[in-house]
Amino acid sequence: MTYQTLRVALDGDSADRSYDILTGPGLIDRVGELALPVARGRTAFILTDENVAPLYLGRVQFSLTAAGFNVHHLIVAAGEQSKSFGTLETVLNAMLDARCERTTLLVALGGGIIGDLAGFAASVLLRGVDFIQIPTTLLSQVDSSVGGKTGINTRHGKNLVGTFHQPRLVIADTDTLSTLPQREVLAGYAEVAKYGLIDDAPFWDWLELHGPEVVALSPSPLALAIHTSCTAKARVVAADETETGVRALLNLGHTFGHALEAEGGYGGPLLHGEAVAVGMVMAFDLSAAMGLCPAEDARRVRAHLSTVGLPVVPPKINGAAMDAKALLHHMAGDKKVKDGKVTFVLARGIGQSFLSREVDPADVLRILEQAVS
Numbered sequence: 001m002t003y004q005t006l007r008v009a010l011d012g013d014s015a016d017r018s019y020d021i022l023t024g025p026g027l028i029d030r031v032g033e034l035a036l037p038v039a040r041g042r043t044a045f046i047l048t049d050e051n052v053a054p055l056y057l058g059r060v061q062f063s064l065t066a067a068g069f070n071v072h073h074l075i076v077a078a079g080e081q082s083k084s085f086g087t088l089e090t091v092l093n094a095m096l097d098a099r100c101e102r103t104t105l106l107v108a109l110g111g112g113i114i115g116d117l118a119g120f121a122a123s124v125l126l127r128g129v130d131f132i133q134i135p136t137t138l139l140s141q142v143d144s145s146v147g148g149k150t151g152i153n154t155r156h157g158k159n160l161v162g163t164f165h166q167p168r169l170v171i172a173d174t175d176t177l178s179t180l181p182q183r184e185v186l187a188g189y190a191e192v193a194k195y196g197l198i199d200d201a202p203f204w205d206w207l208e209l210h211g212p213e214v215v216a217l218s219p220s221p222l223a224l225a226i227h228t229s230c231t232a233k234a235r236v237v238a239a240d241e242t243e244t245g246v247r248a249l250l251n252l253g254h255t256f257g258h259a260l261e262a263e264g265g266y267g268g269p270l271l272h273g274e275a276v277a278v279g280m281v282m283a284f285d286l287s288a289a290m291g292l293c294p295a296e297d298a299r300r301v302r303a304h305l306s307t308v309g310l311p312v313v314p315p316k317i318n319g320a321a322m323d324a325k326a327l328l329h330h331m332a333g334d335k336k337v338k339d340g341k342v343t344f345v346l347a348r349g350i351g352q353s354f355l356s357r358e359v360d361p362a363d364v365l366r367i368l369e370q371a372v373s
C-alpha cells in the first residue's frame with residue numbers, strides 16, 4: 001500500500017532540520033526501512049507504553065532488526081503520570097544502561113504521552129539525540145507528533161517543563177487506529193475539527209458531511225482528514241516554530257479546555273480532546289456574544305461536534321455543576337498568560353480565527369455560567 005509524504009520545512013539554522021510526515025496504512029511493518037535514511041547510527045531504542053506494547057512493539061522491533069538495527073526498548077505505564085520527572089529519569093537511565101550513544105535513534109511508539117516524554121528524553125540525553133515519532137492515536141497523528149514540542153508535567157501543571165526538539169521523521173500508520181478505543185478516536189477528532197475552525201472553512205464544510213465516516217475510521221475519509229490536519233499543523237509550525245505568533249492559533253478551544261481539565265482534575269472526567277471540543281464551542285459562543293461572529297456559525301460548531309459524539313458542555317462532577325468562577329480562575333493561571341493578560345483565540349466565523357488579548361473577563365464569565373448551568 002502506498003503512503004503520503006508531507007514535508008515540515010524548517011530553516012533558521014545551518015543544519016537541515018526539516019522532516020517528513022508519512023501517513024498511510026501498513027507503515028508499522030516498514031519502520032526499519034523508513035527509518036534507515038534518517039538514522040545516524042545502527043542502534044534504536046523504542047519507548048512505548050503498556051497498552052501499545054502488546055499490540056505493536058514486536059512488529060516495530062522486527063522491522064528495525066530486519067533493517068539492521070540493534071534494538072532496545074522500554075515499556076512505561078500508560079497515562080499522564082508517565083509524563084513525570086520520575087519516568088523521565090527511568091527512561092534516561094535505561095538508555096544509558098543500554099549504552100546508547102549520540103547516534104542512537106529514539107523511537108517513540110504510542111500516543112502523545114509517549115511522544116512528549118520520548119521527545120524530551122531525546123532532547124537532553126547526551127545533550128541531544130535524534131528521535132522519530134510513530135504516533136498510534138488519532139490525536140498524536142494529527143497534532144502532537146508534529147511540531148517538536150516535548151515535555152512533562154509537574155505538580156504545578158501540565159507540560160510546564162520541556163523543550164522544542166523536532167523529530168527526524170513521523171510515521172503515522174492509520175491502521176493502528178483500529179485498536180484505539182472509540183472515545184480516544186473522538187478526542188483526536190476534536191483536534192481535526194479545530195484545523196477547519198482555525199482557517200479552513202472548506203475543510204470544516206467537508207467534515208460536516210464526512211466527519212461521521214472519519215470517526216468510524218472509514219479508510220479514505222480518515223486518510224484525507226489526517227493528511228489535511230498534518231498539512232495544517234506543518235504549515236503553522238514552519239511559519240512559527242517556537243510559538244511567538246501564529247502557532248498560538250492552534251490553541252483554539254484550549255484556554256477554556258485547559259480550565260475544564262484543571263477543574264476536573266487530570267485523569268478526570270474529560271480527555272484532552274473532549275475538553276477542547278467543549279472549549280471550541282465556548283470560544284465560538286464567546287465570539288458570537290461579543291458580536292464578532294455570526295450566531296449561526298457558533299450553532300454549527302456545537303451541532304457538528306455533538307453529532308459525531310463529542311461533549312459540548314462541561315461535565316458534572318459527582319452530579320454537581322462545575323463552578324464558573326473557578327474555571328475563570330484557572331484561565332488566568334494558563335501558561336499562555338502574558339503580563340497577566342489571557343490570550344484568547346476568537347473567531348469572526350468558521351475558518352476565521354484570530355488572537356485577542358482584549359477580552360472582558362465579565363464576558364468570559366457569562367459564557368462559563370451559561371455553559372455550566
Ligand code: NAD
Nearest residue numbers: 049051078111112113114136137139140144149176179180
Ligand atoms: P495517550 O498517549 O495517553 O494515548 C491514549 C490512550 O490510548 C493510552 O491509554 C494509550 O496507551 C492508548 N493507545 C495508544 N495507541 C493505541 C492504539 N493504537 N491502540 C490501542 N490503544 C492505544 O494520549 P494522546 O491523546 O495520544 O496524547 C495526549 C498527550 O499528548 C497529552 O499529554 C498532551 O499534553 C500531549 N499533547 C502534546 C502536543 C505537542 O504538541 N507535543 C500536542 C497535543 C497534545
Ligand code: MG
Nearest residue numbers: 191254272276
Ligand atoms: Mg490539544
